[in-house]
Amino acid sequence: MSAHAHGPANRGRRVLDAAAPLFVCEPAGRPVGGALVLHDVFGVTDHAEEVCRALAREGRLAVSSYLYHERGGPAFAADELARARAHMTELTAADLAADVGAALGYLEARRAGPVLVVGFSMGGHLATWAAADHVVEAAVAVSPSAGPWPGVPAVEALVARRRSPWLGVVGGADERVDADRLRAAAGRPGPPAAVEVVDGAGHGFYRAGMAEHDGGLWPLVRDFLGRRGPLG
Template identity: 60%
Template sequence: MGHLSHGPANRGRRVLQTAAPLFVREPWAPGPPRGGVIVLHDVFGVTEYAEDACRRLARDGWLAVSPYLYYEHGGPAFDAGDLAVARREMAGLRAEDLTADIEGAISYLRERGAPKIAVVGFSMGGHLATWAAAQAGVAGAVAVSPSGLERAPWDGLPPLELLLADRKAPWLGVAGEEDRRLPADAAERLRLALTAPGPPAELVEIPGAGHGFYRPGRTGFDPEASAESWRRIRDFLRTIS
């Protein structure tokens, strides 16, 4: 597990320490949760968007957590205008720390009694969610605008297509049809990887949407496409709860 040297910039939110500290949202409904969901943020960190994703899932009855993957630098979150800085921060992450952070979140949810655990990731988090689907222990994974088709964002992790071919849990990919990181030939390669023997897997392409379609404040944000991605996420999670 990673070592926490100092606390994250949590702005008064509820934060728990595991390998990486966790932003936590309890299910709204009384009684046991439907399950646990790990929300893996994009390059901008645990922003209001990642926190709101946890709140949405908590309203649906899930115990939702989001690891502060940048916690060794105080858990920063970047504005959309700080993309170059955020990318440098992302490049400094290490695969062994990221995987330990996800495993720590899984352990926390198990300790809380979550009957099943799913992972939902955005962009770089989509790659990590796909990594989780290739491991034993999660019930399903969703990757929204996943990155790292041919090469993972970090040394030590396989590219997306190899992770998909080795999946051990159901997987849903949601991508913009106009995503320049996922041209037509790349989408075909992903679909080929999905034909490998294993649990059900599907890639959904949203017409007219680009890479940043899901998140307000990003170039290319598309409210209708974002709403469609959340409909797909909820439908997928219902199949495993």
């Protein structure tokens, strides 16, 4: 497995724009699938990179888009929440759609196979948008809080019109995400969809580390995909 940064070819954007560069983790052998990891408000942090590495250990070609690449840096520290939120609000629906599309296009060009999209907090909103606008293996939205982007529909509306299987994973103590509303949207006709609750977990529970929450998050993802075996 190897990791590096890569800037995919410009796809579907204005001529002078460049798609967000990617953090890329290569699997040890031929990919059994692809994965797109969409970061939370803090950017491509150690957490996002570790998720990519875990998915690469699963045999997936895993990438994470540097969505803040035009706004001063790929990541922010935990004590820089105000700065991170300011950068998040400056993102536009057009750029986000293009960046997600470019990352999926990169995985398609690499012939990675079926693509799993995983997003955290604001990235969970984007992963749900990807499930509504693209056909992927599945989208997993962890703590999917609404992003402040005009032109991006609400999470519940996107779940209701999904084109791909969708899993929402919500902390039981998360006051920012309404699990009942997500369940109602998941009950609308369409590809398989479900909402799972991690008991006692708050909004950013996933940041504590994958190993600590192995009893919660990743088995849920594995089961939803109908797979068995380690996921990190």
